Amino acid sequence: MSPAKRANRRVTLQDVADRVGITAAACSMALRDSDRISPTTKEQVRAVAAELGYVGSSAARALRRQRAGAVALIVPTTSKHVFGHSYFMHVLSGVTSVANDHDTQVLIATNADEARGLTAYERVMRSHSADGAILTSAAIEDETVDRLLASGLPLVLIGNFPQLAAAITVSVDDRTASREATEHLIVVHGRRRLLHLTGPLDHQTGVDRRDGFHDAVAAHGLEEEAVSLEGDFSEEAGRQLVEGRADTFDGIVAANDDMAFGALTALRERGRDVPGEVALIGFDDFGLSRVTTPAISTVAVPAEEMAAVATERLLELIDGRAAGWTRRRMDVTFRFRASCGCDQKL
Amino acid sequence: MSPAKRANRRVTLQDVADRVGITAAACSMALRDSDRISPTTKEQVRAVAAELGYVGSSAARALRRQRAGAVALIVPTTSKHVFGHSYFMHVLSGVTSVANDHDTQVLIATNADEARGLTAYERVMRSHSADGAILTSAAIEDETVDRLLASGLPLVLIGNFPQLAAAITVSVDDRTASREATEHLIVVHGRRRLLHLTGPLDHQTGVDRRDGFHDAVAAHGLEEEAVSLEGDFSEEAGRQLVEGRADTFDGIVAANDDMAFGALTALRERGRDVPGEVALIGFDDFGLSRVTTPAISTVAVPAEEMAAVATERLLELIDGRAAGWTRRRMDVTFRFRASCGCDQKL
DNA sequence: CTGAAAGCGCTTACAG
DNA sequence: CTGAAAGCGCTTACAG
Numbered sequence: 001m002s003p004a005k006r007a008n009r010r011v012t013l014q015d016v017a018d019r020v021g022i023t024a025a026a027c028s029m030a031l032r033d034s035d036r037i038s039p040t041t042k043e044q045v046r047a048v049a050a051e052l053g054y055v056g057s058s059a060a061r062a063l064r065r066q067r068a069g070a071v072a073l074i075v076p077t078t079s080k081h082v083f084g085h086s087y088f089m090h091v092l093s094g095v096t097s098v099a100n101d102h103d104t105q106v107l108i109a110t111n112a113d114e115a116r117g118l119t120a121y122e123r124v125m126r127s128h129s130a131d132g133a134i135l136t137s138a139a140i141e142d143e144t145v146d147r148l149l150a151s152g153l154p155l156v157l158i159g160n161f162p163q164l165a166a167a168i169t170v171s172v173d174d175r176t177a178s179r180e181a182t183e184h185l186i187v188v189h190g191r192r193r194l195l196h197l198t199g200p201l202d203h204q205t206g207v208d209r210r211d212g213f214h215d216a217v218a219a220h221g222l223e224e225e226a227v228s229l230e231g232d233f234s235e236e237a238g239r240q241l242v243e244g245r246a247d248t249f250d251g252i253v254a255a256n257d258d259m260a261f262g263a264l265t266a267l268r269e270r271g272r273d274v275p276g277e278v279a280l281i282g283f284d285d286f287g288l289s290r291v292t293t294p295a296i297s298t299v300a301v302p303a304e305e306m307a308a309v310a311t312e313r314l315l316e317l318i319d320g321r322a323a324g325w326t327r328r329r330m331d332v333t334f335r336f337r338a339s340c341g342c343d344q345k346l
Numbered sequence: 347m348s349p350a351k352r353a354n355r356r357v358t359l360q361d362v363a364d365r366v367g368i369t370a371a372a373c374s375m376a377l378r379d380s381d382r383i384s385p386t387t388k389e390q391v392r393a394v395a396a397e398l399g400y401v402g403s404s405a406a407r408a409l410r411r412q413r414a415g416a417v418a419l420i421v422p423t424t425s426k427h428v429f430g431h432s433y434f435m436h437v438l439s440g441v442t443s444v445a446n447d448h449d450t451q452v453l454i455a456t457n458a459d460e461a462r463g464l465t466a467y468e469r470v471m472r473s474h475s476a477d478g479a480i481l482t483s484a485a486i487e488d489e490t491v492d493r494l495l496a497s498g499l500p501l502v503l504i505g506n507f508p509q510l511a512a513a514i515t516v517s518v519d520d521r522t523a524s525r526e527a528t529e530h531l532i533v534v535h536g537r538r539r540l541l542h543l544t545g546p547l548d549h550q551t552g553v554d555r556r557d558g559f560h561d562a563v564a565a566h567g568l569e570e571e572a573v574s575l576e577g578d579f580s581e582e583a584g585r586q587l588v589e590g591r592a593d594t595f596d597g598i599v600a601a602n603d604d605m606a607f608g609a610l611t612a613l614r615e616r617g618r619d620v621p622g623e624v625a626l627i628g629f630d631d632f633g634l635s636r637v638t639t640p641a642i643s644t645v646a647v648p649a650e651e652m653a654a655v656a657t658e659r660l661l662e663l664i665d666g667r668a669a670g671w672t673r674r675r676m677d678v679t680f681r682f683r684a685s686c687g688c689d690q691k692l
Numbered sequence: 693c694t695g696a697a698a699g700c701g702c703t704t705a706c707a708g
Numbered sequence: 709c710t711g712a713a714a715g716c717g718c719t720t721a722c723a724g
Contacts, residue, residue, distance in 0.1 A: 010717090012716095012717060012718085013717065013719095014717075014718095021720080022695095023695065023696060023707050023721070024696095024717080024718075024719090025695080025696065025697090025718090025720085026694085026695080026696095028717095028718065028719055028720095029455070029719085032719090035695070036693075037694095055472040055473070055474065056472065056473070056717085056718075057409065057473075057474055057716085057717050057718065058408075058414075058472075058473035058474055058475040059408035059409040059414065059474070059475075059716080059718090060404075060405075060409050060700090060716070060717035060718040060719090061718055061719080062404075062405035062408075062700095062718095063403065063405040063406050063409050063699095063700045063702085063716090063717080063718075064718045064719050064720080065700085065718085065719070065720090066700070068404075068405065069473075070453075070475075086432060086633070088434065088435070089432065089434070089435045089712080092438075092454065096454050096456050097456075100456065100707065104691070105453055105455075105475060106453065106454045107416075107451055107452065107453060107454075107456075108438065108442050108451075108452045108453075108454060109451075110442050110443075110446065126401040126402070126414075127401070127402070127403075127404035127451070128356075128401065128403055128404055128405070129404040129405075129415075129416075129451060137709075258704080260723065261637060287432070287633070287634075288633075288637055290608060291634055291637060291638050292637050292638065292639065293638065293639035332579050356701090358700095358701060359700085359701065359702065360701080360702095368711095369712060370701080370702075370703090370712095371703070371704085371710065371711080371712065371713090372710085372711080372712095374702070374704095375701055375703085378703090382709075382710070383710095402701085402702075403700085403701050403702065405700080405701080405702090406700070406701035406702040406703090406716090407701080407702060407703080408702095409700090409701080409702075409715095409716045409717065409718085410701080410702045410703050410704080410715080410716050411702085411703070411704095411716085412716070513694095515717095520701090
């Protein structure tokens with residue numbers, strides 16, 4: 001029997017049952033290997049199911065079991081913006097690999113344009129088409145998160161949300177990591193006049209990385225010369241913030257690699273040598289920093305691993321399994337490359 | 347009524363109907379704005395639905411309508427490999443933005459590990475959880491594609507599949523683009539000893555780009571010196587293929603940017619100047635080529651736009667709308683940057 | 693232990 | 709024109 005033939009009409013459990021001469025209910029149990037069904041019958045059912053090319057209807061199962069068998073990955077910004085950051089690619093990779101292992105579908109829920117009005121969160125809630133959600137890169141004051149949390153839908157957040165006591169989160173210690181990155185420029189490379197390019201300060205990540213920078217300069221008595229300027233994680237912001245200020249600093253700590261790259265471009269245009277005259281360090285290591293010249297030193301965030309861990313936890317939550325952890329911290333990895341002066345070649 | 351309260355038990359159409367004093371069927375019609383229902387009743391239904399926070403069950407609707415309201419994005423390789431290429435990110439962005447505009451969910455279907463056995467295609471087929479699929483980066487001889495096509499499931503392919511007469515595809519003209527890129531090195535930059543680093547030759551893209559390279563060298567009588575070496579689109583392959591051969595060529599056409607970057611690394615290690623001694627051009631422009639030094643000249647493939655167009659067509663197919671096109675060609679854009687010698691700065 | 697009904701939440705096709 | 713049954717395809721809870 002060719003695949004084309006089979007597809008003519010959907011094969012249902014009833015079809016299999018008729019052929020074997022039992023009820024659909026028994027068939028269902030046979031396929032789920034219930035011990036109510038005799039080995040002989042199970043064998044027959046399996047054989048017929050295979051022969052007819054039976055595939056269960058996910059809609060019917062979902063309706064009956066009150067379970068979608070899917071998780072949603074929610075990104076509370078327009079898809080255009082978000083996909084531009086390869087962060088999302090790592091997260092998606094982590095989510096799908098775990099979901100795949102648990103026969104769970106992955107739904108992508110990005111916000112529709114403001115114009116159309118529907119938010120990602122509303123799509124998931126409305127449709128009940130996912131049993132839970134992973135939410136990432138949310139702003140501190142995002143009411144979406146509060147509502148999602150209040151709704152009782154299983155939810156795991158990636159990032160730090162100190163104000164949400166009830167939230168289950170997976171994160172890195174941005175503040176400590178940023179402090180250590182800054183100290184690296186101070187201690188190892190002897191930089192004294194430091195500039196910090198912040199992320200958006202309505203995101204906890206932006207705040208924490210900035211605070212870590214300040215911790216470091218304060219600890220080393222360099223507050224006087226230190227400056228931090230507000231950016232938005234974009235390469236363009238990095239470039240603009242450094243343009244015209246290129247001569248003022250001997251070290252730059254950017255809150256992410258995109259901004260570090262923007263800074264690098266601006267420094268290059270002004271003829272400032274990196275790392276000779278200005279040591280530079282970024283944050284994230286999602287791809288860009290490794291391929292530039294000089295390669296950008298950075299703090300690697302294990303985004304894929306965080307997403308995988310978050311998804312494991314989400315599936316536990318959905319299954320109502322053991323209480324488990326509420327806040328999970330993952331380790332960052334420092335990658336000291338050429339832009340800070342560590343890696344000498346080229 | 348707080349969101350938390352509402353979530354205690356699911357609100358069904360019946361609940362709304364009871365409150366208004368009509369049947370669930372009438373309610374359903376009212377919400378879909380049927381003209382069988384009086385304006386007054388519609389108003390009441392809407393008010394009650396809003397008050398109770400009614401959201402329809404996607405599973406129930408899917409079961410009844412025999413429509414999932416979702417499309418699947420299938421990637422026939424392991425997720426790890428694929429997400430590594432930012433190509434996928436662009437595709438996903440295109441698919442979600444169109445799907446969002448049509449109230450359609452997006453499902454990600456990557457292959458599970460070989461060990462677990464289930465392929466992406468089988469997940470979609472089995473579950474009937476998507477009404478159609480977008481398939482990308484498939485190998486020429488991939489039986490998945492044949493079976494998917496034969497199954498009758500609405501399907502749109504991204505890429506060239508000349509051997510599949512029945513397939514609906516969105517693609518770029520890789521062969522012509524590759525020929526023109528090669529001719530650019532020959533005509534504009536006077537290169538004579540050319541090396542081509544191919545993609546995997548079990549993919550049409552690999553074959554077409556290689557053929558375009560050969561078209562160009564043949565047209566200019568440079569076959570003698572020209573060499574093409576089989577790669578696999580990885581940076582590592584680009585590096586290895588050029589290592590030890592760095593002195594032999596004055597122009598390299600890589601089938602994608604990752605390999606071009608690998609080649610660049612190998613040339614740099616050998617102290618060969620790019621573009622002075624070796625002019626280099628890549629293909630794709632999915633992100634990497636713009637940020638290297640020198641920036642890599644390349645042929646920009648409009649992946650996001652292709653995905654958007656493919657999704658539009660897929661939705662037409664699902665709706666059974668007008669026949670429409672079968673093969674759609676999109677234009678590439680040449681980005682001549684520093685690595686071929688066009689952009690002089692730095 | 694096992695057979696078959698009931699019902700998940702919708703929407704369409706039918707009866708009145 | 710409108711009311712309410714039937715049924716999408718499953719699986720669980722119940723009756724025997």
